[in-house]
Amino acid sequence: MTMKLDESLFSVPGLRRGLRFYVTAPTPCPYLEDQFERKAFTHLAQASPDALHHQLSEAGFRRSQAVAYRPACPSCNACRSVRVDANNFKLSRNQSRIVNRNRDLVRTPVEPKATREQFRLLKNYLLARHKGGGMSDMGYREYVGMINESPVQTLLFEYREGSEPDSPLVAVSLTDVLRDGFSMVYTFFDPRQSQRSLGTYMVLDHILSAEDYALPHVYLGYWIKGSQKMDYKRRFQPLEVLDGPVWRRLEDDE
CATH class of the missing domain: 3.40.630.30 (Gcn5-related N-acetyltransferase (GNAT))
Incomplete structure (x- = not known):
């Protein structure tokens, strides 16, 4: 299950207007015991996907197929982009x-x-x-x-x-x-x-x-x-x- 996420939660300078983010339901974290993870994501298959991908990557997003995602765990910020x-x-x-x-x-x-x-x-x-x-x-x-x-x-x-x-x-x-x-x-x-x-x-x-x-x-x-x-x-x-x-x-x- 997913729901729309307020894009104001993300600091992505110059983010194109109208881009929608969604957040996944909680699932067990594969890295930290007794923690649950949620991911925010948006679709890359739209106008100028390479420019959007670069912009989101600089803001800590990763790609999986046609989706760019980033951790969106409300009580944990242990995942750091490097x-x-x-x-x-x-x-x-x-x-x-x-x-x-x-x-x-x-x-x-x-x-x-x-x-x-x-x-x-x-x-x-x-x-x-x-x-x-x-x-x-x-x-x-x-x-x-x-x-x-x-x-x-x-x-x-x-x-x-x-x-x-x-x-x-x-x-x-x-x-x-x-x-x-x-x-x-x-x-x-x-x-x-x-x-x-x-x-x-x-x-x-x-x-x-x-x-x-x-x-x-x-x-x-x-x-x-x-x-x-x-x-x-x-x-x-x-x-x-x-x-x-x-x-x-x-x-x-x-």
Whole structure:
């Protein structure tokens, strides 16, 4: 069940007139025990969707298919939007080792079109890493919707063990291209290759390749202080957090 939400609750400068927000019914929070989450959302499939998507992303929204959403929990504001300052990013020693470990992989940007090969990789990933999670019973038709139904500029980055089209596919990132950065919507990878640290590697690869696209940021979604599931995002420094309407550097003691 959804209901209309007063757009005055959101600080989105220059938001087009007439844009409607809705809020979902409460559901159990996947990150904090004994908490319930609600999401505010609006539809992107309308006039100038890329401009609207960029505007909303700067205000802390994320995309799922043709919808932009943001947490709207009345008694909790633990979810914080974060992005990496790609222009000032420096690899740590451990991150350099991860990049070198994956030098044999070939990244290819392709149109966001679902394939059976990608879907098999996703199912193996979900079975190994998120068994019983919200996406674990996803069927191929739902996967097609997740990948294909984007009204904004989106790419799939495929990572293969070689340059041939039939080289083994080991990782995939569904990535939106904003005016000021990559937004990593969803990633998955071969869970058998844990030695590669593929999840970390894909984030590093986006940060390092952002310069090729003249993009200063990589948006990583939400971060919750004290959440083990999200703590990995602090490894990519400098990390910026959305504080009200302003993006600022996330301090070490936060």
